Amino acid sequence: MDLNLRHAILSNISDNxxxxxxxxxxxxxxxxxxxxxxxxxxxxxxIWQQSNEQEKQEMIEALEQGVKSATAGS
Structure with a gap:
């Protein structure tokens, strides 16, 4: 991803x-x-950068389940 795009996105939400x-x-x-x-x-x-290893593992597990659910029957 272009760093200018990343910066623009972060600027848009910085005060949220x-x-x-x-x-x-x-x-x-x-x-x-x-x-x-x-x-x-x-x-x-x-989110990933601010998460500890346990939280990252939970996200990976949730992602795996989401992928399986989204692709079930495809």
Whole structure:
């Protein structure tokens, strides 16, 4: 990802509180627009960097289950 895009995304959310961050995530997912994916990726990167090993393992397990559910019957 281009660092300018990452910086722009971080600048856009830098003053957001928890409820605004949650709304950003929910809106991006509900909209289903592919243009929102880079922003979600930047947010995930921040979460990953702030997580300990146990939290990372929990995210990987949740991701694995989500992938299996999303691809079931494909």
């Amino acid at each position: 509180d928890q409820s605004q961050l949650e709304a950003t995530i929910v809106d991006a997912i509900q909209s289903g627009e592919e243009k929102m994916l880079p922003g979600l990726g930047v947010l995930f990167e921040l």
